[in-house]
Amino acid sequence: MNHRSTLAALATAVALAWTPAAFAAPSPAHKVETAPAASAPQAQQQLAALADEYYDAVARFDPVSATQNGDNRFDDQMTMDIVPAVRAKQYALYHSYQKRLKAIPRAQLNRSDRINYDVLAFELKTLLAFEPFPKHLLPLNQMDSIPVTLANFAGGEGSQPIGTVKEYDAYLSRLAKTPAWIDQAIANMREGMAKKIVLPKALMVSALPQFKKLVAADAQSSIYYTPITKLPATFSDADKQRLTNAYRDTIANSLNPALQRLAAFLENEYLPACRDTSGWSALPNGRAWYLANVADATTTALTPEQIHEIGLKEVARIQQQFAVLGPKLGYDGPPSGLPVWVGKQAKFYPFKTEDEVQAVYRNLNALLDTKLPQMFTLMPKAKLDLRLEPELSRATASDHYTSPAADGSRPGVFWSVVNDPAKYNSTGMNTLFLHEGKPGHHFHIALTQEMDQPKFRKFGGNNAFTEGWALYAETLGKDMGLYDDPAQYFGHLNDELLRAVRLVVDTGLHAKGWSREKTIAYMYETLGDQDVAKNQTERYMAWPGQALGYKIGALKIVELREKAKKALGDKFSLPKFHEVVLGDGTLPLALLEKKVNAWIASAK
Known part of the structure; x- marks a missing residue:
């Protein structure tokens, strides 16, 4: 997936512009309700025209990413965003779009268009934040x-x-x-x-x-x-x-x-x-460049130092859970050694062929079809397909999801990476599928494409919501009984530990002067897998900040769910909470929080 993200510097300013009335709970249908009053057709038309022009400019600037995001209109075009003159022209367009957006009277827009206005403002602010940095x-x-x-x-x-x-x-x-x-x-x-x-x-x-x-x-x-x-x-x-x-x-x-x-x-x-x-x-100018990446990936104003501390606390919390879980698996050593021990147990490597691995995912997919309707009233129409990663990229790829085609001609796909079936650990399969498949990326991304939204929102987004939702989706396995098996619960905690470790090492690498070797050593000591430690470290080196959105986003969604449960008591509905979170598509975290708070207030 291609994740276009947003800058935290605008989060507070944009969030303050959102009034509680703007956050009435969304309709269960895919099309979001709009308020019938106080809408100026001219303002709406201006915003719609600008949003379409902006999206087409972005898609033509990077048509390969448009293809990856499910828009196949530009499949014969090549991304040439690395040409300096093309890049300069694109930033000039972003400046002009920002100026035109500010001239549109936001107060005259209806509910859904105010959301579109604020997300577009957030995106433009983010994109322009990268203008000083020579990514090309x-x-x-x-x-x-x-x-x-x-x-x-x-x-x-x-x-x-x-x-x-x-x-x-x-x-x-x-x-x-x-x-x-x-x-x-x-x-x-x-x-x-x-x-x-x-x-x-x-x-x-x-x-x-x-x-x-x-x-x-x-x-x-x-x-x-x-x-x-x-x-x-x-x-x-x-x-x-x-x-x-x-x-x-x-x-x-x-x-x-x-x-x-x-x-x-x-x-x-x-x-x-x-x-x-x-x-x-x-x-x-690398420090400033990294700060822009951090804000982009998290859609918050958190500093690398704050994120580093959050990561250390999460690592400690998860390792405390390892202390309880270890004996259930037959392990009696220190909690930090559990991942290494699990990695050496032959019983967790039961596969001889790729088909055997895929069969587990197919069975899990069918099981979830029976369980998810109890948690979700809002689900995508698009189907989810299960495929193996192509051989060329298996050595460096991670399991991932690709979105459906916008016209429905291609389903969403969960790609599993099986380099050697005999070395494919079974403990992480449930949590992985919840993240990359459903109700993780598939429910969010496919559903967003089916909503009545401008193209820049259908095919864009931000990393904190996108990956935060997918990581939050992993936690739902506990409610569905998918972690009753201690081995699968270990897999869930171990994957959560990876996301917590990312907060530590990404900020360590790019803000605290950690070397590649120190980062690999910390990851190996904490996760117990040398190959994961190397590949993940090099991923963070290549994509600074990208890995931060997962845990920061998930923590925010969990926090909002607990807040809603406490405030609403018996009135709390988990399907309704999920509908509120997903019902308007991808949002920066500050805007998501404002929306959930308004729902809580109205539900009371």
Whole structure:
């Protein structure tokens, strides 16, 4: 998923503009109710036009992310946001949109449009906060890059459909435009080398094998040629021949040579110039850059130091629960050693094949269909599919979710990453599926796309709500009996521990001067898995702040639920609470809190 986030600096100011009357509980239907009075058609029209223009500008600026977010209108376009002139033009647009938004009389808008107004104001403030920072000089890493993303699209099972002649042509169009992206990326990285804005060396060591693997011996053996190996029988002979020739020629004459240039540049020039430091604060103006990332990821005004302390307290709390749980699993050592012990028990590795792993998830999916209606009155229409992560990205990928297509042609997908079935630990499967599948990402993201909202809200969002909701969804397993098995409850606590550890190590890396080695050592000591410690540490090094939204968002939702239960007593309804949280789509946390408080007041 692509998570566009929001800046905390605006949170208080925007929240203060929201009156309790604006937060009447949403309708159980997907379409949010609007107040019938005091709405000026001109203000509404201005906002609607601006919202659509803003979304289209963002989608055209980064059409690959639009594809990943379920909008397939721009599947033939290439993201060129790393071109300095394109980037400058985009920021000029954001400034103009912000000025136009401020000129719209918010007081004349109805309830749903006031929400749209405030979220758009929040997003623009966030985007403009990043204008001083040269992200385009760091165009790739081991976690994401255009060439790898397009390679993962090649099978036609991901976010970009490849099944009709038009879709084959759209993907081919992207392949033809990829060499220009690659050459711009190389030019940017050379500028970054001159300005000391480069990746940590460890990240390039991890990324380099990916880019080498993309270089093919010939066009027919390229991963990008995969669509031609799956040409539908329904295509005409003329289309089959034309597409085969076009894919072969584009890959052989343009794309593969560009990939060779990229791999050679990364290995021979960029890797030797990469930095030995680990954190973002080591970059020029890096502290300010990281603070923008923190605000973006959490939608709060929390400082890295405050988040670090929250993380330490959460780690301690969860390890106290380990002390109670350990003996139930047959473990009598110190709580901090429980993850290591569990990781060594053969009984928690029962799988021999990928299909056996998938069967557990399929059974769990069916079980949840019987349990979730007791907790939710608001559920998406889109189906959830279960698939294995493509081989190319398995080594560095984490289990994840991709959103449905906006037109309903593709379901939401839970992608499980099974590198070796014999090493796939069974204890974390229930909590993982609740997070990545349902009622986590699928309920939130698919439902949001089905709401009557502007496109920028359907396909955008922020990390704190998105990941916070998914982590909160994991806690619902206890209410459904999914953690009655002590091994599955350990899996839940262990995953929660990972999210707490993230608060400690992300801020440690980027604000407190922790090295990669110190971070890996802390994670290994706390989580007991060397591979997780390495991969997760390098993820945080590549995506500063991104991992903070999970725990900060979940803690806020749990806090609001407990507040509502205490205030409403017998009047509290868990399905209604979930409806209130999800019913207006993704919100910055300050706006979510204001909304829940108003619901509590009205329910009393």
